[in-house]
Amino acid sequence: MKIQIKSLRAVNIGPLKDVTLDFTDPSGQPRQNTLIGGANGNGKTTVLELIFGLLELLDPTLSFTKATILSLIRDTSNQYAHIALTIDEVPFTIYYGEAPDDVEITGEYVGARRIEGLWLSDTPHGSPNMAELLHLNWNFFSNIQYQLGTQSGAKLSFCGDLSMTALNMSPAPSILFFPHSRVIKPTQGTSLSTEDTLYQWAYRFETVNTFNESLNGYLVWLEYSDVEEYHRVITFLSKHFDDKKFGIHRKTLSATVTARNGQTHKLDGLSSGEQNLLILLLELRRRLLPNSIVLIDEIENSLHPAFQYKIGEALKEMQREIPFQLIVTSHAPAILKVFGSENTLLLPNPQYYDTANQAAAA
């Protein structure tokens, strides 16, 4: 299954008064990489949250009350968002909120909206109101739901494989979202626990305070349970951290890092920039399936320009191995150089909407 984003429309959501972001190249094909720039407060993070929130609605395991979109759109009478995608080349739209008059959704769509105060479809995936989804190709949609539901919780290997043979279709990709806060907290384990990487349709990185589910716990578990995979991971890390040596100290159940001068420390002893690099590369690589969508907020967090180029090169190299659509936000000129002006969308300050509307009216 291949999913690609073509555009996003957002109306009255945070600083986004009415914005349409075009993620396609001049030939109309979705761009592989998009850099979103703009001053603080122009809505870069909101754009990534919206993309994640709308795509998350396809998750058949999502508890709707915990949906990200609810934290972004509280008043559907004047707030609205939709995302235009292609799923296996079929145009598909996910929307949420009451659409302005000028919205024309083409292709298949799914979403939730309100008319006269009543929700017509408050679970766009669970038990849809068929009357309100007249344009939906139900077979197409239910196939997606079936595949995502079947894959959910399946074990992922570091090679980008899905350990499922029962599926007679190509594995579904996933949405991987890295918010701007990315640090490794000190964690201490007392016993080993299973730390397999499991498939999730919509994965959001969160800083973990416990040994379980931490990168520390993952590496310790891997060294114990699957030496071959562990060595693949260590080789991968050595390639990107050429002056560091990663290892495991079994007695304290800790992943360790040894610098060139021989000093050894735990993962949380890495500098903030190195932590950012480690999180992005390792979390991404262990969860990435072909044709996924990766969202990274403030990719340059704490990174020296040399490391900014490094993360850019590493992501592009990963894309050559496992293709994915990447959308990042940044203020760093080095990141602009890495991804190029032709792939950069600049969010205007909120004043822009007034002047653009005035110009349109004139």
Added chain:
Amino acid sequence: MTPPIKPLPPELNNFLFELGPRKLVLVEGADDAEVFEELYLDRLSKIAFFPTGGDERLEALLQELLTQRPDVESFGIRDRDFQSDTDVEASLTASGSRLFVLRRYCIENYLLEPLVVWYVLRVYLSKAFPWSSVKQAEEHLLKLCADMRTMMAANFVLRLQDALLFSKGHELLSREVLVEAVAHRLSKDAALVEAEIVEREAHIDERLHSLGTAYTCISGKHLLFHLFDFARACDKKRRGLSEDYLFRQLLAQIKQQNLIHEDLREIVEQKILAGS
């Protein structure tokens, strides 16, 4: 519905990516940007200067910005070059003007203040320093201006025909050679060319009574080159002065002694920063 956001042309994207909520000022070259950034270092959270690569490119990009991104407060500051007093004043006084023309020939003219030149060369040349007063520095600069009048007049004639101008160093050529060279570049009769040069020289001569007026028609870039040449000649120990070093020392002193010229203050502080 607002127009979809797509990638802008690369140059605009490069400016706007770094701009943030600041006012954008396009200038001609990297030296211009360096001067403005140094002089207004404490205001760079409100204003950003970007080099464009020349006056024509500056004007084209400014127009594109004003059309495509009216929400961005964009301005341009360009060299005076050969523009008339009327045109310069019009750019500075017209209501809503976004493109300002320097009153002096170019940005380097604002670094060549006699007091600053005197100070920088005194420190650099030490015992070899030839002037006993700032007045002598001023007289020397005025003499350099007078020495360049023919070459500047020749460049004016060339500019009228969009021909290639004489670069730094050509001031040393004799009048006859300059006239011949202009006639050759324009494929015109030498006598006709000389008449045009004489006419322009007369215009320049009227302005050579003070540095303030001389700097409106004599290029600061050329003057800086000759000042550098003069300093090297004085410096018998040959301590490796470079033109770039001299440029930066003059700039640093303008900043340190708070000698930012009123023309620059008017454009940057009153027209751009204080304006809406």
